[in-house]
Amino acid sequence: MNTESPVSRRTALCGIVVALAVPSGFVTACSSSSGSAPTQGSNPTGSTGKPGTALVALADVPEGGGALVDGPGGKKIVVARISAAEVKAYDATCTHQGSTVAEPSGGTITCPSHGSQFGAADGAVKKGPATTGLRAVAVRIDGDQVVLA
Numbered sequence: 001m002n003t004e005s006p007v008s009r010r011t012a013l014c015g016i017v018v019a020l021a022v023p024s025g026f027v028t029a030c031s032s033s034s035g036s037a038p039t040q041g042s043n044p045t046g047s048t049g050k051p052g053t054a055l056v057a058l059a060d061v062p063e064g065g066g067a068l069v070d071g072p073g074g075k076k077i078v079v080a081r082i083s084a085a086e087v088k089a090y091d092a093t094c095t096h097q098g099s100t101v102a103e104p105s106g107g108t109i110t111c112p113s114h115g116s117q118f119g120a121a122d123g124a125v126k127k128g129p130a131t132t133g134l135r136a137v138a139v140r141i142d143g144d145q146v147v148l149a
């Protein structure tokens with residue numbers, strides 16, 4: 001009787017190993033199929049984007065305010081309209097702990113998480129806890145669009 005018990009345990013352990021291995025095989029298979037999907041998309045992934053790529057219609061970026069838009073690779077970019085003929089843009093990732101900042105308002109870009117404020121004209125810190133300004137993204141006005149420069 002004692003000799004059957006270890007065999008049963010071994011069989012049970014093999015069953016557990018197989019049970020654990022099968023779902024991970026499915027996960028791997030699912031990852032492989034979804035990993036091939038981006039090749040058919042037109043958006044560049046992981047790059048800073050091609051100059052001339054349209055970000056937003058100028059009409060959607062109010063003077064003194066701005067807009068939060070999807071940049072290349074889906075990265076959020078905050079676009080600020082400094083004047084009728086001048087726009088600035090920044091990576092919308094807050095330099096404090098990585099939250100996405102809000103649209104500019106009254107010349108200030110505010111992070112909703114802990115209240116850091118950045119100047120819309122230069123991205124510099126106006127109020128902490130952030131200690132580093134927003135990372136600039138080069139943009140220009142091209143006709144009725146704001147595009148990557």
Ligand code: FES
Nearest residue numbers: 094096097111114
């Ligand atoms: S993450 Fe923006 S202020 Fe903390």
